Amino acid sequence: xxxxxxxxxxxxxxQGQKAKMRCxxxxxxxxxxxxxxxxxxEFKFLINFQNQEVLQQIDMTEKRFSAExxxxxxxxxxxxxxxxxxxxxxxxxxxxxxxxxxxxxxxGSKLTVL
Amino acid sequence: xxxxxxxxxxxxxxxxxxxTVNCSYKTSITALQWYRQKSGKGPAQxxxxxxxxxxxxxxxxxxxxxxxxxxxxxxxxxxxxxxxxVYFCATDAGGSNAKLTFGKGTKLSVxx
Numbered sequence: 001x002x003x004x005x006x007x008x009x010x011x012x013x014x015q016g017q018k019a020k021m022r023c024x025x026x027x028x029x030x031x032x033x034x035x036x037x038x039x040x041x042e043f044k045f046l047i048n049f050q051n052q053e054v055l056q057q058i059d060m061t062e063k064r065f066s067a068e069x070x071x072x073x074x075x076x077x078x079x080x081x082x083x084x085x086x087x088x089x090x091x092x093x094x095x096x097x098x099x100x101x102x103x104x105x106x107x108g109s110k111l112t113v114l
Numbered sequence: 115x116x117x118x119x120x121x122x123x124x125x126x127x128x129x130x131x132x133x134t135v136n137c138s139y140k141t142s143i144t145a146l147q148w149y150r151q152k153s154g155k156g157p158a159q160x161x162x163x164x165x166x167x168x169x170x171x172x173x174x175x176x177x178x179x180x181x182x183x184x185x186x187x188x189x190x191x192x193x194x195x196x197x198x199x200v201y202f203c204a205t206d207a208g209g210s211n212a213k214l215t216f217g218k219g220t221k222l223s224v225x226x
Contacts, residue, residue, distance in 0.1 A: 004156070033213075041151075041200055043216035056213060091156055101145050101206050103214065105156035 003027070004106035006092050007074075012112045013082045021109040022074040025094030031055075032069050033103065034077050037089040049075065050098060082113040124221040127193055134189045135220045137203030141184075144208035148177055148188045151219070152199045160201075161188070193224045 005024040013019045025032050034046040047057035049069040057067075064083075069075040079086055089110050093103040127133045139146070145164045149157035161177040163170040163186070170177045176189045186203055200221050204214040 006156075035216075041202075041219040043202075043204075045213050045215075048213060093156075101147060101162055101214070103147075103159060105158070107154070107156045 004092055004094050004104055006090075006106035006109050008109060009107065010110050010112075012114065014114050015083060016081050017113075019079040019082050019086070019111055019113070021077045021090050021092075021111070023076070023092030023094075023106060024074045025069075025092070026096075026104050029094035029096050029104070031095040031098045032075050033093040033095070034067060034075075035091045035093065037091055037108070039088070043091075046077070048098075055098065079111075082111070084113050087111055087113045122220050123218075124223070126223045126225065129193060129195060129224055129226050131193055132189060132191045133193055133222060133224075134187050135201045135203075135222065137186045137188070137217055139184050139186075139203070139205045139215075141207060143181075143205045145206040146177075146179055146186050147204045147206070147214065148175075148186075149202045149204060149216075150197075150199045151202065157202060190222075195224050195226055198222060198224045 003026040007022050030051050033048040036044040036046055047067045048055045052069050064080050067077045089108040091105050091108045093105040095103050143165055147162045148160045150160050151157040160175055161170050161172050163177050163179045165181055174191045179186045200219040202216050202219045204216045206214055
């Protein structure tokens with residue numbers, strides 16, 4: 001069973017609504033990733049953190065998406081104004097070290113935008 | 115930009131048979147990983163093979179890496195129904211951000 005905890009497992013939003021997902025990384029893992037997986041199983045990297053600092057993020061993330069990993073709180077990914085094209089599985093992964101390549105994924109939050 | 119892709123969209127075998135999933139990529143890498151994703155679950159790492167390695171094993175799984183042809187394979191022997199999943203290769207180009215680039219996946223069905 002995954003030790004990366006993602007909530008909620010499912011969320012349904014109307015277009016224009018906010019959608020927020022949370023992730024508790026595996027204990028002792030300072031590096032956290034968010035990926036979007038569409039219905040065709042394609043992965044899109046969104047953003048990653050080391051502790052509270054952003055390592056890299058894509059343009060999409062800078063606009064309607066926001067993410068943070070505060071100390072002593074779950075990481076979160078929020079879509080400010082959901083669009084139909086945002087419907088996807090949002091996967092959080094954590095890693096003990098950004099140089100090891102060892103990613104441990106949660107089970108994802110499946111977002112449906114009506 | 116880096117691209118990783120599996121060479122078959124779907125494969126089907128019977129229990130006990132062996133199967134190989136292939137992957138090709140476009141740019142230089144420091145490592146390649148194979149993941150398995152079962153229905154309704156997140157991906158789970160199976161094997162990580164670094165660019166200076168040619169083969170890696172994990173139980174019934176064997177991964178190979180050929181950096182000259184920029185390709186990798188994942189072989190599963192003595193398949194079981196529970197091996198039914200989507201298999202992804204993911205490449206690591208190195209650098210400080212540790213981002214992986216995933217292929218589109220090969221759906222493997224193991225039938226009894």
